[in-house]
Amino acid sequence: MNFYNSTHRHYCGIDLHARSLYVCILDQQGETLLHKEIPAKPEPLLNLLEPYLDDLVIGAECMHCWYWIADFCEDQGIVFILGHALYMKAIHGGKTKNDRVDSYKIAALIRGGNFPLAYVYPRSMRATRDLLRRRTGLVRHGGDLKAHVVNTTSQYNLPPNKVNLKNVSAREQLGRTFDDPLVQRHIDLDMAVLECYHRELSQVEWLLEKQAKKHQPTYYHLLKTIPGVDIGRILALTILYEVGDIRRFESVQKFASYSRLIICKAESAGKTYGTQGNKIGNAHLKWAFSEAAVLYLRGNPGAQKLLQRLQKRMGKAKALSALAHKLGRAVYFMLKNEKVFDEQRFLTS
Structure with missing residues (x-):
């Protein structure tokens, strides 16, 4: 966990909401210079901050409307820092919790050097990353629709439909299944939604690949050199856009x-006393490396021999996790050193 520890003349904490902001500004001595609620619009915020722009840092919690x-x-050339929501326990604790208290606590955390930092994702790549995440959600919903077809067929004791629903002819065939x-x-209804997904997502995937070649062409080329990930280009895109810039990680452990x-x-x-904090981190990268490990084995x-050696020590489930971890470490050094995947080194190290 990283904390913001730079000094400024003014420390601004903002409690964010979709339609309003509660703004608190402290000076170096901890005196409250301003504490006010305003509409969530740029003009009122700029007017409020104008007297303090000479040396100001603004902090906000990582909620949905921080973009x-x-x-x-x-x-405006103002230093902005984003607070890690799961680490900001000081805000969620205490007897009293409201917008006024939260904004003050954010400013106080920044001033005291205890503000836990989250990554401010670059504006230029943010929309593409969100589109990729949206695509993943729709694909998973498509999987639910296909499972519904299988379950309905079993429910009415009909022979299983051994068809690939990615194909138009297969979807048309299911239009004559039930009396x-x-x-x-x-x-x-399932087929109509799947048809829409198939048509739209193919265009989205083409656009995502085009954007990746513009934003991070080197990263994309390097990630495509991993066997298995080349089979599923979406994994390479997911790793690329969830990482952003590999230089933000000081070490492979982080x-x-x-x-x-x-x-x-x-x-x-x-x-x-067991484990904790397993949900802290990037769920999309966890999924991508887990899938990449399975594809790499095919x-x-x-x-497969490497997996067998790992299984002798820790069992199959943990062995797959260890392989995903090993792939993650390899990707870190690939992107940092701009080197292609060295399979011989990967399998023997």
């Missing part, structure tokens, strides 16, 4: 932690 505040600060028109309407590839132990007085005898 425009970060862009506003970038345009009951209402049951058939269920399936027709990158592995951010990617949820490590076990977080809870210890006290030499005793282990048709790869060397990788």
